[in-house]
Amino acid sequence: MENKALPYLLLLPTAVFLCLFFLYPFSLVAWQAFVGDNGFTLEHFRSMTDHWKFSISFWNTMLLAVAVVPIQLILSIVMASMVNAMRKGRDIVLYIWTIPLGISDLAAGIIWLAIFEQSGFLNSMLQSIGVADKPQNFLTYDNLWTIFLAIALAEIWRATAIMFVILVAGMGLIPKEYNEAAEVFGASRWQRLWRITLPLLRPSLQTALILRVILAFEVFAVVAALGGTSFPVLMGETYNYQFALQDGHVAAALALVILAVSIAFTLVIIRVLRVPKEAQI
Amino acid sequence: MVLLGASGCGKTTLLRIIAGLESPSGGEVWIGGKRVDHLPPRERGIAMVFQNYAVFPHLTVFENIAFGLRMSKIDSAIIDERVKRTAELMHIESLLDRYSGQLSGGQRQRVAVARALAMEPDVILMDEPLSNLDALLRLEMRAELKGVLENSNTTTIYVTHDQVEAMSLADRISVMHKGEIIQSAEPVEVYRNPATHFVGSFIDNPPMNFITAHRKSDSEEGKWLVMGKTFDGPTINTPEVKFAIRPEDLAIVSASDETGFAATVRVVEPLGAHTLVTCNVDGTLFRVIVDSSVRPESGEVLYLKPVADRIRWFDSATQLAIA
Numbered sequence: 130m131e132n133k134a135l136p137y138l139l140l141l142p143t144a145v146f147l148c149l150f151f152l153y154p155f156s157l158v159a160w161q162a163f164v165g166d167n168g169f170t171l172e173h174f175r176s177m178t179d180h181w182k183f184s185i186s187f188w189n190t191m192l193l194a195v196a197v198v199p200i201q202l203i204l205s206i207v208m209a210s211m212v213n214a215m216r217k218g219r220d221i222v223l224y225i226w227t228i229p230l231g232i233s234d235l236a237a238g239i240i241w242l243a244i245f246e247q248s249g250f251l252n253s254m255l256q257s258i259g260v261a262d263k264p265q266n267f268l269t270y271d272n273l274w275t276i277f278l279a280i281a282l283a284e285i286w287r288a289t290a291i292m293f294v295i296l297v298a299g300m301g302l303i304p305k306e307y308n309e310a311a312e313v314f315g316a317s318r319w320q321r322l323w324r325i326t327l328p329l330l331r332p333s334l335q336t337a338l339i340l341r342v343i344l345a346f347e348v349f350a351v352v353a354a355l356g357g358t359s360f361p362v363l364m365g366e367t368y369n370y371q372f373a374l375q376d377g378h379v380a381a382a383l384a385l386v387i388l389a390v391s392i393a394f395t396l397v398i399i400r401v402l403r404v405p406k407e408a409q410i
Numbered sequence: 411m412v413l414l415g416a417s418g419c420g421k422t423t424l425l426r427i428i429a430g431l432e433s434p435s436g437g438e439v440w441i442g443g444k445r446v447d448h449l450p451p452r453e454r455g456i457a458m459v460f461q462n463y464a465v466f467p468h469l470t471v472f473e474n475i476a477f478g479l480r481m482s483k484i485d486s487a488i489i490d491e492r493v494k495r496t497a498e499l500m501h502i503e504s505l506l507d508r509y510s511g512q513l514s515g516g517q518r519q520r521v522a523v524a525r526a527l528a529m530e531p532d533v534i535l536m537d538e539p540l541s542n543l544d545a546l547l548r549l550e551m552r553a554e555l556k557g558v559l560e561n562s563n564t565t566t567i568y569v570t571h572d573q574v575e576a577m578s579l580a581d582r583i584s585v586m587h588k589g590e591i592i593q594s595a596e597p598v599e600v601y602r603n604p605a606t607h608f609v610g611s612f613i614d615n616p617p618m619n620f621i622t623a624h625r626k627s628d629s630e631e632g633k634w635l636v637m638g639k640t641f642d643g644p645t646i647n648t649p650e651v652k653f654a655i656r657p658e659d660l661a662i663v664s665a666s667d668e669t670g671f672a673a674t675v676r677v678v679e680p681l682g683a684h685t686l687v688t689c690n691v692d693g694t695l696f697r698v699i700v701d702s703s704v705r706p707e708s709g710e711v712l713y714l715k716p717v718a719d720r721i722r723w724f725d726s727a728t729q730l731a732i733a
Contacts, residue, residue, distance in 0.1 A: 306464035309431050314529065315452035315481035328468040407509040408468045 162381035173378040177386075186361035187386075193352075193362070194345035197281050201289045201341060202334075208289070209296035210322065223297065230290045238354025241283035242268075245275075245355065270359045280360065283351045288344060292337040299333025300326065335402040342398065343391045363387050412568045414576040415586030416612065421569045424586070425535050428567065429458055442532050452481070457526035458535040462542060463518040465510040471497070471521050472506040478529045492528050499558060500524040516547045523555065527562060534559070536568045540575060552578055573613050577601065585609050603722065607652060607729040610722065616657050616686065616697040622726065623653040637671035637692055641716075644723050644732040651732065652724040657686070658699040659720035662706075663713050670713035673698075675706045689714070 165172050177183055212223055229237065244250045247266045255261040267275040303326065311325045327334070349364035363383060371380035413421040426432040428439055430451035439447035446454045457478065465474050472493055473480075479489045497503040500520040510518060519539060526534050539555070540548045556579050559566050570576050576583050577597045584594040585608075593605035604610035610618035623634040623643065632645040636653050643651065663670040673689035673696055680686075680702060687698045687706060691714075698714060706712055723732040 304462070304464070306460050306462060307466060310458065310460055310464035310466070311477070311481075312431065313429055313451045313456065313458045313535075314478035314525070316477075317452075320481065325466065329466075331468075404468070405509075407512050409511060 158381045158384055161378055162385050165378070173382040177379050177382045182361050182366060186363050186366045189360060190346060190348065190362045190364075193277070193280065193284070193348060194342060196277075197284045197288075198338070198341055198345055200281075201285055201292055202338065204285070204289050205292035205296050205337065206322075206327075208293050209300050210326070212297055213300045227290045227294055229287050230294070232287065233350070234287060235350035235354060237283055237287040238351035241279060241286070241351070242354050245279045268355060268357075268359075273359065276356045276360050279355050280348075280352055283355060284345075284348065287351065288341065291344075292341050295333050295337040295340070296330065299330050299337075302333075303329045331402045331404050335398060338398045338402070339395050342394045346387050346391050346394075411566065411582045411584060412570060412576040412580035413584050413586055413591075414570060414573055414580075414613075417571055419586045420589040421571075421586045422537055423589075425537055425567060425569050428533075429456055429535050430454055455532035456535055457529040457531040457533075459522045459526050459537065459539045461538045463510075463515075463522040465513075465518045465521045465525075467510045469509075470506065471502060471508050471510075471513070474510070474521055475506075475524045475528050477525060492530075493524075496524040496528040499527065515543055516551065519543060519551060523558070527558070527564075530564075532565065534564050534566045536566060538570055539568075541570070541572070548575075555579065573615070577613075585612065587612075602720075603731065604654075605731055607654075607724045610654055610724070614656070616699075618654045618656055618722070619660075619694075619696045620652050620654050620724070621691060621694045621696070622650050623723075624650050639669050639671045641669065641721065642718075643721075646725070646732060648726065650726050652726055654722040654724060655716045655720060657697040658684075659717040660696075660698045660714045661717070662698075662700060662704065663715040665713050667713060667715050669718075670715040673712050673714050675708050675710045675712060678706055678708060680705065687712070 162173055163169055163171070208226060212219055212226070215222065232240075242249070245267045246252075247264050251267070252261070252264040256264065266272070268279065307325050307329065308321055311321045316324060347364050348362055349368065352360055352362050352365060363386065367380050367383040367387070370376045370383060413424060415421045423432060427434045427447075428441075430439075430446070430449065434447065437447075438445055441454060441456070465471075466477065469477065475493045475496060476489050479492060493506070494503065497506055500523055502517060502520045502524060505513065505517060505521075510521070513521065519542075522539070526536075540551055543551060552575060559579075568576075568579060580597050582594060583597050583600045584591045585600060585605075586592070587606075587608050593600055593609050595603075595605075600609065601613055604613060604618070607620065611620065621636060623636045623641065625648070626633040626635050626640060632643055634641050634643040634651065634653065641653065643653070665672075671691065673691045675687055675689050676695075677688040678685060679688070682702065684699050684702050685704055687700060687704075689696045689698060689712065696714070698712075724730065725732055
């Protein structure tokens with residue numbers, strides 16, 4: 130009798146914890162998004178979408194994710210392949226490349242602000258080599274594209290490591306005989322990557338992409354540091370509604386939008402990178 | 411050709427050097443009159459069967475067998491035909507749509523061999539291809555592999571640590587020890603006339619028996635004493651040599667026989683086809699294979715007479731065979 134009940138008993142504390150501190154607050158947020166003075170309402174969603182900043186922040190968030198994540202994917206695959214092929218000094222390179230993981234996103238934003246701001250490193254460098262005669266202001270409202278570029282760069286620098294770490298671990302799990310067999314049977318380096326490594330890496334690619342995409346939709350601190358209010362994103366707007374405008378209902382609605390987008394992309398990634406059961410290692 | 415050696419002797423490394431998966435610290439690799447050691451594996455005209463098969467899990471059996479052909483951009487109709495032909499040869503034509511995960515070890519092995527055969531390479535390299543199969547299957551695959559390789563007429567370099575496998579499959583056995591090939595000859599030759607003490611003690615189970623023989627007297631050249639009995643041996647000028655004899659080349663004789671030396675029985679193992687008797691001869695273990703009807707008692711003293719023309723002699727210092 131004990132044997133049957135034991136697994137459930139062991140799971141119980143976690144389940145209770147999750148219900149209490151995750152599911153319950155979440156349902157409160159969801160409730161807040163749909164309830165008004167007279168019961169159920171879509172009023173909050175309407176005022177959210179009616180606001181001129183909503184579609185801008187929505188598309189900004191999307192644009193950032195679409196621009197940053199593919200670059201990070203390619204970068205992390207290249208970096209992971211390099212580390213995996215190394216014999217000496219592998220660990221040192223691994224540690225150095227994962228340093229950004231230990232830096233908070235706001236700190237990362239501030240580091241890149243120090244580079245791009247009017248008295249920043251980039252300006253002093255441009256001046257000292259004589260390219261510019263006076264400091265440029267890269268991060269102003271009329272330089273939206275440079276703001277975007279700075280944010281994208283900071284995001285790539287900051288959050289590629291998380292994908293890289295997952296892919297390094299995943300590549301380590303692929304027996305090296307597969308690559309050797311492919312090599313003997315005539316596959317070039319490129320063909321081996323494309324036809325052997327990447328297909329076998331699908332489970333790790335899935336994890337890395339899901340994690341990264343969800344984080345991309347939650348981008349906030351880096352944008353706040355570099356773009357301020359010039360480059361609104363969904364998470365920033367949520368923050369604004371909650372704290373500046375003191376409207377928890379619309380903030381909750383925005384949070385649900387972010388959740389919905391995350392779920393949608395997760396499902397797509399799971400579907401696209403699915404490994405049929407019989408083809409698993 | 412079979413590369414035979416104990417684990418860690420360098421046979422797999424040698425195979426991987428031939429394949430181009432590892433680079434040698436010195437020397438050259440030639441295949442069919444062409445130097446290849448500067449070429450990548452795919453330009454060497456080789457195919458390989460790996461110890462753990464390395465059948466790609468994300469591809470079907472068909473695509474696995476076709477992999478090498480696809481890489482060399484062969485017309486897909488020809489690929490289709492060749493894959494089907496080799497699959498039939500290896501009796502896996504019904505499995506072409508399956509994935510590696512749906513196959514047994516033996517079937518994966520067949521896929522790995524078919525993938526190599528489909529390439530129609532100059533040389534097939536096999537790295538202990540049967541060692542991951544269970545005993546019965548290994549026996550079956552061994553015979554089948556021999557047939558397939560004979561029919562395909564492809565040069566095969568086969569690495570194994572199993573000397574029975576080596577004896578059964580090889581046209582030529584190269585015995586490796588500590589990174590060097592110490593004897594390369596036909597299986598029977600390796601068995602009958604081991605080039606060194608090591609080869610004699612490595613080939614066959616139980617291996618050769620060795621015992622020290624002393625020079626009878628300075629005046630009598632080529633006469634050696636083993637356990638007080640006189641044998642005709644090599645005429646070399648050393649005080650002692652190693653006397654060697656295979657377990658099946660010893661006969662039990664009566665005490666009066668002039669070349670039968672005394673051995674105390676320690677263990678008797680009836681193995682069905684024959685009886686394996688382990689004896690103590692002057693502090694040295696001697697294994698004797700006798701007819702299964704013979705059942706000596708432990709502690710009994712037997713007199714063992716070596717078959718004269720099967721006796722081999724080894725130099726005690728150099729370990730080399732003395733002709």
